[in-house]
Amino acid sequence: VSLLIVGSIGIDDILTPAGSARNTLGGSASYAAVAASFLSPVRLVGIVGSDFPRRFLNLFRRRGIDLLGLEIVPGARTFRWTGRYHENFSSRETVEIHLNVFEAFNPRLPAAYASSPYVFLANISPRLQLSVLDQVRSPRFVAADTMDLWIRTDPSRVRALIRRVDLILMNDEEAVLFTGERNLVAAGRALLSAGARAAVIKKGAHGALLFPGPGMPLFQVPAVPLARVVDPTGAGDSFAGAFMGHLASRRSTAPPALRSAMAMGSVMASFTVEDFSLGKLARQSSAALRRRHRGYLGTFRL
Amino acid sequence: VSLLIVGSIGIDDILTPAGSARNTLGGSASYAAVAASFLSPVRLVGIVGSDFPRRFLNLFRRRGIDLLGLEIVPGARTFRWTGRYHENFSSRETVEIHLNVFEAFNPRLPAAYASSPYVFLANISPRLQLSVLDQVRSPRFVAADTMDLWIRTDPSRVRALIRRVDLILMNDEEAVLFTGERNLVAAGRALLSAGARAAVIKKGAHGALLFPGPGMPLFQVPAVPLARVVDPTGAGDSFAGAFMGHLASRRSTAPPALRSAMAMGSVMASFTVEDFSLGKLARQSSAALRRRHRGYLGTFRL
Numbered sequence: 349v350s351l352l353i354v355g356s357i358g359i360d361d362i363l364t365p366a367g368s369a370r371n372t373l374g375g376s377a378s379y380a381a382v383a384a385s386f387l388s389p390v391r392l393v394g395i396v397g398s399d400f401p402r403r404f405l406n407l408f409r410r411r412g413i414d415l416l417g418l419e420i421v422p423g424a425r426t427f428r429w430t431g432r433y434h435e436n437f438s439s440r441e442t443v444e445i446h447l448n449v450f451e452a453f454n455p456r457l458p459a460a461y462a463s464s465p466y467v468f469l470a471n472i473s474p475r476l477q478l479s480v481l482d483q484v485r486s487p488r489f490v491a492a493d494t495m496d497l498w499i500r501t502d503p504s505r506v507r508a509l510i511r512r513v514d515l516i517l518m519n520d521e522e523a524v525l526f527t528g529e530r531n532l533v534a535a536g537r538a539l540l541s542a543g544a545r546a547a548v549i550k551k552g553a554h555g556a557l558l559f560p561g562p563g564m565p566l567f568q569v570p571a572v573p574l575a576r577v578v579d580p581t582g583a584g585d586s587f588a589g590a591f592m593g594h595l596a597s598r599r600s601t602a603p604p605a606l607r608s609a610m611a612m613g614s615v616m617a618s619f620t621v622e623d624f625s626l627g628k629l630a631r632q633s634s635a636a637l638r639r640r641h642r643g644y645l646g647t648f649r650l
Numbered sequence: 651v652s653l654l655i656v657g658s659i660g661i662d663d664i665l666t667p668a669g670s671a672r673n674t675l676g677g678s679a680s681y682a683a684v685a686a687s688f689l690s691p692v693r694l695v696g697i698v699g700s701d702f703p704r705r706f707l708n709l710f711r712r713r714g715i716d717l718l719g720l721e722i723v724p725g726a727r728t729f730r731w732t733g734r735y736h737e738n739f740s741s742r743e744t745v746e747i748h749l750n751v752f753e754a755f756n757p758r759l760p761a762a763y764a765s766s767p768y769v770f771l772a773n774i775s776p777r778l779q780l781s782v783l784d785q786v787r788s789p790r791f792v793a794a795d796t797m798d799l800w801i802r803t804d805p806s807r808v809r810a811l812i813r814r815v816d817l818i819l820m821n822d823e824e825a826v827l828f829t830g831e832r833n834l835v836a837a838g839r840a841l842l843s844a845g846a847r848a849a850v851i852k853k854g855a856h857g858a859l860l861f862p863g864p865g866m867p868l869f870q871v872p873a874v875p876l877a878r879v880v881d882p883t884g885a886g887d888s889f890a891g892a893f894m895g896h897l898a899s900r901r902s903t904a905p906p907a908l909r910s911a912m913a914m915g916s917v918m919a920s921f922t923v924e925d926f927s928l929g930k931l932a933r934q935s936s937a938a939l940r941r942r943h944r945g946y947l948g949t950f951r952l
Contacts, residue, residue, distance in 0.1 A: 650951075
């Protein structure tokens with residue numbers, strides 16, 4: 349069944365210890381949509397300018413992504429981000445950011461999208477995420493991602509968001525920042541105490557933790573072990589998109605589906621970090637995905 | 651069957667973000683021996699002074715550890731270490747170290763120990779580890795641990811050690827330091843290229859990686875998720891001791907035994923970090939161990 353994804357779409361310049369890339373496809377919704385597209389039908393809602401390269405539109409189309417909700421603003425420029433990663437990918441800085449067309453973004457769902465059963469609110473401002481929530485009709489499962497910027501600048505809306513969705517995803521640093529708990533198990537529990545029905549804390553190369561709900565035992569996956577990382581950008585977005593795509597494809601949000609969604613998220617994220625942008629993930633075959641998925645499960649099956 | 655453990659035994663003063671403890675039982679062999687004692691018969695080889703508290707000897711005895719190889723030097727003082735952990739346990743410094751009786755340590759195995767089928771060379775100088783290797787007769791499986799100090803000061807002996815044992819264990823920082831590879835999958839492969847038959851890289855709160863041999867797929871375990879850590883000292887030693895105790899108890903070093911040894915190591919290490927010294931681990935019941943082991947496996951079983 350269909351998965352609605354709303355978030356940022358942009359053009360990135362990226363410098364990492366492994367190299368650099370200019371004018372690549374970026375944005376939380378781009379990564380999430382492409383990752384999910386291997387698993388379920390995807391409806392993408394976002395905004396770009398008329399400078400948005402046709403090859404990026406074609407990439408979305410090749411992945412079968414429904415672009416009815418993609419707003420292309422004539423004469424406007426697409427959101428741009430320049431980022432740099434430091435030694436061993438341990439930290440990153442935003443070198444430049446130009447909101448451009450994003451500044452006036454006010455997502456309006458096409459009528460057909462309002463009844464999407466699965467909804468992923470990829471990283472955009474919590475104000476916009478809440479406005480999308482107001483437009484969907486009784487979705488089966490809504491997940492939201494966020495980032496440190498919103499936790500710092502608009503914490504009350506992040507708190508409101510958390511209470512309105514079925515699952516909140518954060519990375520480790522964001523979870524620590526939001527909860528004040530430096531221990532991630534404590535941080536996950538604090539997210540549940542803050543009203544999250546369920547929470548995922550993404551730990552990058554160290555895997556991810558799932559807190560399925562108050563009083564329920566946590567679940568964890570290690571990451572897909574990789575000997576070489578090229579660009580971590582979008583790993584968390586790919587994880588989340590694949591997680592939601594998996595739930596939509598299984599039409600289940602029961603604990604076994606949530607657990608296998610954690611594994612699927614890890615697999616998709618692993619392709620993302622092996623190249624800049626969606627260079628590697630977008631061109632995978634289903635056979636390649638299945639092969640890596642099987643190999644990955646073998647790395648932690650007793 | 652019997653597991654021979656050789657390493658350091660000492661008295662620690664420890665300061666962590668969670669508190670402090672003075673005059674506690676420390677040393678790589680102490681942690682390894684107590685962790686292994688829940689799984690197999692343990693023979694402990696080490697050296698202490700006559701100031702070594704009787705209560706520590708009694709702790710070893712209560713755990714059924716064979717102390718025939720424990721040298722107590724009259725009039726000499728026991729090895730002492732003072733350590734301090736910084737914010738969120740991310741780094742530690744040695745505040746004071748007194749080798750004392752350790753300075754003249756030259757391990758001599760009791761005759762009965764020479765044919766021990768399983769041998770763990772816990773962290774001491776590689777010179778002493780190699781001298782123990784010269785004294786054992788055709789052991790079935792030998793594992794060795796080491797530390798950054800020896801990698802910096804005596805790398806050639808560490809290299810020699812790695813080629814002579816069946817398994818080398820290092821933590822993540824040591825593996826990066828020794829191999830020059832910042833990526834841990836690459837570091838593990840580099841350990842195999844350096845002649846290790848198998849390697850384990852311990853990642854603390856992020857679990858551990860097993861490289862079972864050249865060309866064999868790696869195996870990984872997440873750590874036991876804990877909401878509160880008190881003192882990480884000895885976690886790696888407990889992991890290694892439990893790992894070896896598990897192999898000895900199963901009388902197997904085949905891949906399935908190595909994999910379940912990774913899980914057993916994680917369980918024992920988790921008790922260690924929940925209190926100072928062996929305060930929590932040493933007083934566990936087998937029922938408590940089994941309960942945590944079962945719960946832990948559930949955290950990453952799909």
